[in-house]
Amino acid sequence: MHPLISMGIDAFTGGNHLWDRVEALDYVRKEKRIVKPLNFPATTPGNPYLVLEKNEMKLGIICLCGQVYMPACDSPFGILDKFMSDHPDHPPLLLDFHAESTSEKRAMGWFGDGKLAAVLGTHTHIQTADEEILPLGCAYITDVGMTGAHDSVIGIKKGIIVDKFLTAIPNRYESADLGLQINAVVVDIDDNSGKAIHIGRIKRTAE
Numbered sequence: 001m002h003p004l005i006s007m008g009i010d011a012f013t014g015g016n017h018l019w020d021r022v023e024a025l026d027y028v029r030k031e032k033r034i035v036k037p038l039n040f041p042a043t044t045p046g047n048p049y050l051v052l053e054k055n056e057m058k059l060g061i062i063c064l065c066g067q068v069y070m071p072a073c074d075s076p077f078g079i080l081d082k083f084m085s086d087h088p089d090h091p092p093l094l095l096d097f098h099a100e101s102t103s104e105k106r107a108m109g110w111f112g113d114g115k116l117a118a119v120l121g122t123h124t125h126i127q128t129a130d131e132e133i134l135p136l137g138c139a140y141i142t143d144v145g146m147t148g149a150h151d152s153v154i155g156i157k158k159g160i161i162v163d164k165f166l167t168a169i170p171n172r173y174e175s176a177d178l179g180l181q182i183n184a185v186v187v188d189i190d191d192n193s194g195k196a197i198h199i200g201r202i203k204r205t206a207e
């Protein structure tokens, strides 16, 4: 069992880097708790939809990638519409919207309001301070941020990235390991209505 699963994590969403390591493909294929973006091809390994059941509550987990400054994928807006019509009896849904541009993420928040319990942005690794409950009960944040090494440039040793900008020569990336932070949100969803009632931001630095 993967250590993160044995620590009690119920679901994982994967963005554009889910398939980068060939060693992980078999694992991604078999582990249903890892949810791949819905708007990638059906032939791409991974589970596109997970329903969590806990304490007699259900939560659907989906993930979409953005199209702006991102690898090619289908329209996340069109695919979300198709998903909703294919799953009329879905439980409250949490969407990880894995996208680069703030405008595309904000637009998805408005598009998802009234359809989804939460639209949580990821991919840019920097937590934004714009968490809110949208008028029709969708919890929204442009980016949850990164749990990892913040003494870095989005997780890569900072000197490597600075050199790359200085010289325009590509370098092999190495993960940073300093400045550890947990970036996260807590979303409360009403049992009866399936709407979000609160979203709170967490940003904690390791001692």
Ligand SMILES: [Fe+2]
Pocket: 015, 016, 017, 098, 123
């Ligand atoms: Fe990403």
